[in-house]
Amino acid sequence: MPEGGSIVAKELVKVYGGKVRAVEGVSFEVPPGEIFGFLGPNGAGKTTTVSMLSAGLRPTSGQAIVDGIEVGRDPEAVKRRIGVIFQEATADGDLSGRENLEIAAGCYGISRSESRLRAKELIDQMQLADAADRLAKTYSGGMRRRLELAVGLVHRPRILFLDEPTLGLDPQGRAGFWSFIQKLRQENGMTVFVTTHYLDEADGMCERIAIIDHGKIVILGTPTELKDKVGGDVVTIKTSSETPDVTNVLKAIPGVSSIQRKETAYRVKCANGETFVPLAVGSVTKAGVGVAGVTVKRPSLDEVFLEFTGREFREEEGPTATDRAVMMGRVRDNFARRR
C-alpha cells in the first residue's frame, strides 16, 4: 500500500486520438518527502505524465496513485492533496497577487477569512508584500513565478508538482525560486515532483532523476548513479575536415571506451581526459588531419542525457518550451494592451 505523500506510476500509458502514443508504460515510485526530477526532450511525455499524475488527464491504461489515492477513482480528492505549478503563467493578470491567492483558496472550499490569512502568510513567505495589491500583470518574471508557487501552495498540499517551474527566469530568479522550494520542503516535508529543462537545477536539487524519451523512462537513479553510468570523461575533438575519418585512430588510444562521430566532431568517452587529449591531438595530426578544437567534460547530466537519449539536451526540434512561453507572453501582453 503506497504511503501518504507518495507518488506511484504503474505502467502508465497515454494515447491521444488512438494514434499518438505520448507515454508508453511509465512506472516509478516517489517516496514521501523526496524531490524527484523528471527530465526529457520536448515531446518526450513529461507534461502528459504530470497531467496524468495530477488528475488532469485520464491514462489510456495503467495506474496513477497519489498520496495513496488512485487518481482515476477520485480525481477531486487528489486535487485537494496536490499543488500544481504549470509551465505557463496561470495567475490572473487582471487581479492583484492577494486577490489571486484568495480566489484560489476559495476554489478549494476555504472560507473567506481563512483565505485572507493564508494569502497574507504566503505573500510574506514569498516576499511579495510590497506588490501584494498590485495587478499581477505588472509583476516581474520572478515575482510572477513566486506568485504561481504561492497559488499552488494556498491549500497546503502534501505533494507539489512543478512543470518547468523556472522557465524564462534569469539565473538569480531560478536560484531564488529553488531556495523557496528547499525551505518549504525542509519545513513541511513536502514531496516535490519536478520537470525541468535546466539540468544543473535537476543535478543540484533532485534526490533522484528519471529521464524519459519517446514516452519511456530510459534511466532512473540518483544524479551520482546516473553520471557513473556514463563512465569516465567525455572529450569532443573537432577536426578541420571531414576526411579522412579518424575514428579508428582515436579508438587505438588506450582508455577509450566509445566514439560517436557527427560530421567533423568526435565525441570520445575515455577513462581520463587529461592524459587522452595530448595523445589524441598527436595521433590525429599524424594522420594528416588538423585539429580545430578540443573540449573535455567531466560527466554531467548533459552527458547522461546525451548518452541515454542520443540527443544534446538543448538540441530540440521546433520551438522549445521557453520559446513557447515567450511567444505566449507576447500574445498576452498584446491582448492586455488591446483590451
Next chain:
Amino acid sequence: MLREFAALTRREFLKLARNPQAIFTSLFLPLVYLLLFGQGFNINPAQYLPPGTPASVGLAIVHSYFRGAPNYYSYFSAGMVGFVALTATLFIGANVIFDKLFGIFKRTRGTPAPTAAVFGSRLVAGAAQPLALAFFVLGLAVLFKHIPGLNGLDVTASVTALGAGEVVLAILLLALMFATLFLTIGILLDVPQTYFAAVNLLNLPVLLTSDALYPWGSMPAWMQNVSQYNPVSLAVNVIRETLFGSSLYPYSAGVYLLGLFAWSAVLIGIALVLVRRALRPLE
C-alpha cells in the same frame, strides 16, 4: 460548493470592474441606438392618413401598428432591452476562450471547484450585465422624453409592482438564456475566431426574427408568426404589455414568461449535458 462559487463569482465581478473600456463600450451601443437610430427612425403611420381623418382613427392605427405603444420610439425602447440582453452576453464565451489561452482556466480546472461553480459564477456575472443595461436603456429612454427635441419612452399604462416584477423576470430569463448559450459555446470551443463565427451565425437570425426593432404592423404575416416563438419577442412582449397595456396581445405576460421559462429550461438542460461532458474531472 458555495465557497467555490462565491470565490469565482468575486473574480468575475473584479475583472468586470477592472475593465472600464468594456463597461463604456457596453453602454455606448444602446446609447447610440437610442440617441440616433431611434430618433431617426421614429416613423408615424398616421401621418399618411388623409386630412380630416378623426384623431381617434389615427391613434387606433398607431396602437395597432406598434402593439399598444403610442409611438415607434416607445415601442423600440422596449425592444432595445431584448437587443441589449443579446449583445451584452456575446462576449461571455469569448472570455472563457481567452482564459483558456492564457492558462487561467487551466488553473481553475486544476482545483477541485465543481463544474457547477465554474459555470454558475460566469453565468451570474454574464447575466448581471444585461440586467443592469436593460435598466440603463429604459431609464435613458424615459429621460429623453423630458429633453426638448428628443423622442423618448412614453409609458401609457400604470405599472404595478407585479408588472415591474414580471419585467425584471423576463429580462433575467432572457439574459440567463443567452449567457448560457454563449458560455456553453465558449467552453466547447478553443479558438476565438471560431467562437465569433458561431456567435454571428446565431445572434443575427435570433435578433432579426424577433419583433424587438421592427414595427409589428410592418412585419409580414409569416414573420409575425415566427417572431411569436422567438425568446427575444417573448421577453419584449412582457415589457410592452407592462408599459403600454395588454389589449393588443393574444396572451398575458404570464404566458410569455412561461414561454421564456420553457426556452431557458431547454437551453440550460442542453448546456448542462454538454458542459459536464466538456469539463469532466479527467479529460
